[in-house]
């Protein structure tokens with residue numbers, strides 16, 4: 001090992017550790033309600049994912065604010081916003097995490113439950129905390145924390161996750177999602193998870 005390398009490698013390690021610590025020192029939570037406008041997302045009758053996602057996200061915003069964070073919403077009402085634009089919004093903040101809110105859909109009507117996705121290794125802990133926050137608030141099928149290549153979690157530089165808050169294609173889950181208490185419980189669970197991730201940092 002050259003002298004230069006002997007000096008450089010520990011320095012690099014310190015810099016990388018510093019970067020991780022900084023990611024945990026986030027003050028801003030970018031909340032991303034999935035879909036919007038002509039993009040309805042999953043749909044069953046008049047129940048649209050885009051509406052459920054916006055309602056849950058708005059509740060997450062209120063809960064996260066209560067816990068002392070600054071919040072940014074990628075959309076506040078029912079309009080279309082592209083996936084790159086969602087990532088651009090997140091990239092404006094150097095002290096942020098990114099939380100995308102969706103609901104699930106499949107042709108198999110018996111599928112139900114919650115799942116949380118991440119892409120980069122730096123986002124795994126955030127996904128785990130938020131997922132257990134949600135599953136501790138509502139009694140449902142725990143589909144687990146998983147990796148996926150969804151655009152918004154793959155193209156954000158900060159810790160980024162995507163929460164699937166239940167299946168609109170499942171009759172009983174759809175009925176629960178139509179009720180405010182269920183959406184509120186999920187929002188509180190997500191906010192608790194964010195807080196626990198912050199404290200663990």
Ligand SMILES: [Zn+2]
Pocket residue numbers: 034035041042049102103
């Ligand atoms: Zn979606």
